[in-house]
Amino acid sequence: MECTITATAVIDNLAGPDPNAANDTARAETHVLVKTGLKVNGPANVANDAPATLKATLTDAADRPVKDRPVTLTLGTGTAAQSCQARTDAAGVASCVIASVAQPATATSVAIKASFTGDACYLPSDASGTAKLLYYTGRSHALSVKPILLPQTVVADTGEVSTSARSTTEKTAAAISLALVNAKALKAGVVTGLGSSTGQATADEVSIGLPGLPVIKVAGVRATSTSTCALGTYTASASGTTTLGSLTIGGVSHPVASIAPNTVIRAGVATITLNEQRPVAGTSAGMLVNAVHVSAPAVADVVVSSARSGVHNCP
Template sequence: MASAALLVGSLGVAHAEPATDDATALDFPADFKAPFECGLRVTYSTYQDHDFNALDIIRADGGQDLGTPILASAPGTARLTEGPGAGLVVNIDHEGGWQTRHYHLDTRTVEDGQRVEQGQQVGTMGNTGVSSGPHLHYEQRLNGTAQEIVVDGEELAPYPFSYHEKYFTSTNGCDGEQPPVEKEETSLAYTGPEIVSNGESAELSGTLTDEGDEPVADRTVSFTLGTGDSEQACEGTTGSDGGAMCVIDTVDQPLIDDGTVPLRLDFAGDDEYEASSHETELRITLETELEYTGPASIANDTAAELSGTLIDETGAPVTDQTVAFTLGAGDSEQVCEGTTTADGAVTCTVEAVDQPLTDETTVPVSLTFDGDGFYLPSEASAEVLLEYVTGSAFGLSADIPVLGLPISIGPAPESGEVRTAHTEETEPSCLERLGSALVTADVLCAQVVSDTDPTAATASANVSEARIGLAGLSLIELSGVEVASISTCEEQVGSVDMTLKVAGVPIEIGDTPDLEIDVDLGITGARLVVNEQIVEEDGSLTVNGARLTAPGGIDVVVGSATSAAHNCA
């Protein structure tokens, strides 16, 4: 609408300048009233091409501009003109060389040369001439020169370049009484978070603007969350940007079907601004917490029942919600889901665990709750131990540091070190013959077999025949040697079976662990132990079929097996 104002020089209207009366010229502007009916609120603007004091004026009360009555600002004589740019014009010549001008009128209600009084209607607002919409082009001139416009003794300059930045209310025709207050309409908008959580603070905010969408400062805005007995309220004062903020320290709202709670913003209004309100809805959510409560260890090829609990931020169980469990990571991920019960507990089963054995011997477990309209998502993670076994076996080893001819044999054949969390059965490692002139053995084999469900490792060594013939010692003969070390998560068992002769005399060995053969071996300090069982530092059980030790570092073992089960529940 501001573009509808035109330069006086381009309006094509001839004007007779009023007579000058220097005695009253300086006092007259204070007498000018707005050219509108008593109590009408208007807004005004100019634009860059106005090279004189001229204003375009429209209504600010929401009423229809076209046809709005135009009144005389002061007593004078009406001068009617018309031009292609200004349209229908009424100018009024006042005392002291003053003149007011009114362009683009829709109708004129006075005659040319007619005497008019202040407050008398002279026409109606229109859109005639060159104009993009109904408005009043208004000027106050002194001796033909446009002056800064004064209404009720108040200067309107500096002029804005758009409507709804500045306003005034007409007192014309009010007969000395204050015009009815024309309050400006206001609007509230909510600018705070759309989601708040029970048990947490909530920073609510909004903006208050006038009918021209300009901020309204220094006004109180009330925020009310919830209804009835659950109402929670706070207040904030608008700043220069119209924004107001307040904090509800601890949100405490009931959870209803759609997970929302009403929020109302209120401005009570005052002498200048109308009251306004705004209603919206916020989602109320609770933070949640997941915890893993399942087994500390799992075993491959067996079922694993994973479990956890889901509670909200108040500590109450969260029921009837789906929780996803992920066992492992990457290509080894195994997933299952469960639904929380009344106590917030949730379980699901991985039917057959299949996880790689890492250096850490652990498997990651993650729990995920995606959340819903009430509850915020949460996650938890844990590490569970993966049950695994180790084992090794060999047929013969001998260290005989004889002066001039030291002997070192094996250990051989060896199964190799086995470390696995899966069922594995490797081929036995065997030799037909092994030994020297002092120690010999025939048909030796070593093997380790691992299993799951249950976790178990069986290490075994077999020697068909063995002879130990050292100078100064009785001949030791062994046959049918079978050695086993078996480890599960429940127990460890070692066993030895053989036929033993010392100096040709058969020896009954039975099944007693660490059986020391009480025979004269001919060397002080020599010792022969059958079914020797040693628990190693890592918990492994080593079983030696027969072990001969003697001074000088002599150590001969016929058949040895070692096994262990780790990370057992």
């Protein structure tokens, strides 16, 4: 075959130069298999439930591309391994697609392996790499109350969510009556997958009565936080919104038709922040949204409808 190296040893039985091969008394030929090397070229990022293009380059001992050879590419290990095969092109590159990535929900990175089994011309070789796996985080709760010197009470709380898979977490509470707060129809949720994490929290009616301060009443409260990773380009963004049906402070109605982020209202020593928005550290993109945040120093801290979302490994 053309890729085989042939070494010929010739013993001539005549003295001096002799171009006539018929006078040769011995000839030996050795067929040598060529060493190869593989390098994983990507991808750097993958996401569950989305396609992924795996690539590797096959070269010979002189670092020249080896074309038209089958290479197997594998994403993940064990029972989660997903494989595809492609033949190398003129540049020695093999590329194939995993139609829908399905890696463990707890994973944040995934192994990539490339393998060439060898043939009559070339020795086998393999290579490995790692891709970052897109994962999602979030937490939502409908109400939290922290009186000074007393433990915090959190109602309708999803708890921390962290997963690389599609998921839905929901918590509800019909009503709650505390020393400082009364509330009805509380609900919180976090939904992840297909490139986004969305946190949402709602409360139908909430009455906050803090000592020495006017009574605060809100209705139709909703906080939404959405963090997105655009699959394919792997660019991240986050946004948040708050809607209120009504707001009264000491019996006085306040406009709620359009609430800008981080709108502040003063009521005595209390600070009432509407549509409080903060980025989330440690994410590719993330947002915390508190629909209503009442902070009264030396009295209590109350948050009505809190939603947080985040995407990671994007890129």
